[in-house]
Amino acid sequence: MPWSEQAWQAAAPIYQNILQHPFITELMNGSLDKDCFRFYIAQDALYLGAFSRALALIAARAGDTDTSLQFIRFAEGAIVVEQALHASFFRELAIETAGAPAPAGHHYTNYLLAQAALAPIGNAMAAVLPCFWIYKQVGDYIYQQQQKGSNPYQSWIDTYAGEEFGLLVQKAIAHCDAMAAQATAEQQAQMTGCFVQASRFEWMFWDSAYRQEQWPV
Numbered sequence: 001m002p003w004s005e006q007a008w009q010a011a012a013p014i015y016q017n018i019l020q021h022p023f024i025t026e027l028m029n030g031s032l033d034k035d036c037f038r039f040y041i042a043q044d045a046l047y048l049g050a051f052s053r054a055l056a057l058i059a060a061r062a063g064d065t066d067t068s069l070q071f072i073r074f075a076e077g078a079i080v081v082e083q084a085l086h087a088s089f090f091r092e093l094a095i096e097t098a099g100a101p102a103p104a105g106h107h108y109t110n111y112l113l114a115q116a117a118l119a120p121i122g123n124a125m126a127a128v129l130p131c132f133w134i135y136k137q138v139g140d141y142i143y144q145q146q147q148k149g150s151n152p153y154q155s156w157i158d159t160y161a162g163e164e165f166g167l168l169v170q171k172a173i174a175h176c177d178a179m180a181a182q183a184t185a186e187q188q189a190q191m192t193g194c195f196v197q198a199s200r201f202e203w204m205f206w207d208s209a210y211r212q213e214q215w216p217v
């Protein structure tokens with residue numbers, strides 16, 4: 001069984017929790033409170049800035065030029081494609097600035113940057129994989145389950161359920177599987193741990209937006 005299948009199974013309970021989270025169910029039926037989505041988009045703009053830097057760090061540390069080039073392209077995609085989606089929501093929702101990161105986003109982005117800069121490269125790749133894979137699965141799930149009719153969040157759904165994003169996700173999975181194929185069982189277990197940890201952060205990020213999380217003091 002490829003590493004990615006084992007990793008997905010290890011994170012499956014977290015993924016099920018994500019699908020049942022009210023942020024996702026309400027995004028799917030279009031009833032999600034505008035302020036929650038506004039909060040999410042602003043936090044996600046900050047997230048994408050850090051995520052693309054993490055991808056660029058992995059590109060710099062990769063052991064071969066093909067992998068470097070691919071992670072440079074991933075970093076570019078996070079900035080160009082996803083930030084363009086956010087820019088259109090910034091205009092539509094009259095968001096002036098992204099503001100400061102809330103606790104969950106702060107924790108998540110610092111985790112990714114630390115893995116990308118300091119951890120073994122396989123761990124770093126595994127840590128960024130849920131950012132691709134969970135979004136694709138959630139996008140597809142919503143796309144398949146949603147009722148016909150207009151949804152104010154349709155462009156978000158279409159981006160992550162789309163073919164273009166799907167191709168990126170397949171490439172990210174393949175890079176992780178190639179890395180895991182050369183790794184010891186212990187290194188593979190560490191990669192799985194990073195994948196599960198980042199999946200947990202994905203749940204926390206949506207939960208943070210749903211609660212419009214603030215710093216406690």
Ligand SMILES: Cc1ncc(CN)c(N)n1
Nearest residue numbers: 044047082131132135205
């Ligand atoms: C928090 C988060 N995780 C993942 C993605 C998809 N790259 C995103 N836009 N935001």
